[in-house]
């Protein structure tokens with residue numbers, strides 16, 4: 001009988017390993033668990049009370065909506081954007097509605113209102129000029145910050161839009177669940 005042995009080269013092996021690692025990481029993210037960035041820093045995806053943000057049908061391309069989440073303090077400043085282009089984590093018929101923390105992950109510079117809709121990039125941060133790609137989960141485009149801008153998980157229930165979680169560590173926190181008062 002002719003038995004064929006699967007042939008896997010080094011590149012395929014490494015690629016398979018990387019895909020497995022990503023699957024485990026993404027799986028843990030979207031099961032709503034708390035995961036550890038290191039032993040002192042944790043970022044929570046779910047675990048907060050949902051907050052109503054807007055009526056889906058009333059959000060137009062180029063709109064921004066400022067809100068507080070996950071708490072009612074100044075560390076919880078966030079903005080919802082309707083980008084007009086499909087974005088990672090986007091909701092709505094065009095998957096172009098996203099929301100992010102307004103605090104730069106470098107040293108907490110306030111990004112609110114500082115967005116270029118043509119490129120879907122937030123910033124530059126007024127403190128040290130970091131920019132973040134809102135189509136790609138708040139990935140750093142350029143500048144001093146090294147961490148993605150925390151993305152707010154949005155959900156819809158009929159025509160209502162809710163904030164339901166946070167992906168990434170909010171600036172000034174060791175754990176998103178802790179309460180912080182911004183100086």
Ligand code: FES
Pocket residue numbers: 104105106107108109125126127128129130143144145
């Ligand atoms: S605080 Fe935003 S780049 Fe430094």
